[in-house]
Amino acid sequence: MTASTLPPRTDDEIRTAVIQELAWSPGTGSGPIDVAVSSGAVTLSGQVDSYPERLRAGSAAQRVRGVLGVAQEITVRGSWDAVTDTEIARESGLALRRSVDVPDAVKVAVHDRVVTLSGAVAWQYQRQAATYAVQYLPGVASVSNLIEVRPEIEPAGIGPAIRAALVRRAEVEAAHVDVDVEGGVVTLTGTVLTWAERRAVEDACWSGPGVAVVENKLRITG
Structure with a gap:
């Protein structure tokens, strides 16, 4: 029986599966994480020791079949209170400069241990690299990435190229995904089975x- 033919899970079954996935996933056990499920939407709450742990918990929940969305209400506990915003800002700036994929145009600001990134880059991977550079720093409670992607080249014929890329990917059921391209804006519609597939398409x-x-309007049906 394939994932597409499995019976839908109840909220209680999804909650049990998410709890089991959290217990199975390394790096998510520094504190109790509460799980609530309503119509397939999962809410995670509680406290953890670091921002990366919060991210790992969210990713673990998204891997579970039947999860339609994840609301992240986990907070990073105050074990880093001795680390000031000024120190986080200084270390963030150094980390961005050390990252070979992050252009100098990226700027950083910190308030209440929340790191805000701004500026413009040419590629999404550069935007992601900026987040990766700062999210593991001591004291960071959250990262808000406001960096814009402003390509330096005009898109040409990318619609067919994107569709071909989706067909090549083993984790994507491309037949159920529609791709519309207008200028540099890609809009995705259709259905996927899991959050992992939705993320892989994007x-x-x-x-x-x-x-x-990329406007991801894909619906999860698994």
Whole structure:
């Protein structure tokens, strides 16, 4: 029986599966995480020791079949209170400069241990690299990435190229995904079975030259 033919899970079954996935996933056990499920939407709450742990918990929940969305209400506990915003800002600036994929145009600001990134880059991978550079720093409670993607080249014929990329990917059921391209904006519609597949489709689109925005409207049916 394939994932597409499995019976739908109840909220209680999804909650049990998410709890089991959190217990199975390394790096998510520094504190109790509460799980609530309503009509397939999962809410995670509680406290953890670091921002990366919060991210890992969210990713673990998204891997579970039947999860339609994840609301992140986990907070990073105050074990880093001795680290000031000024120190986080200084270390963030150094980390961005050390990252070979982050252009100098990226700026950083910190308030209440929340790191805000701004500026413009040519590619999505550069935007992601900025987040990766700062999210593991001591004291960071959250990262708000406001960096814009402004391609330096005009998109040309990327629609067919994106569709071909989706067909190549083993984790994507491309037959159920529709791709519309207008200028540098890619709009995705259709259905996927899991959050992992939804994310894989979006990642494939961001690889297209000239892509500035990906509007992911894919529905999860698994």
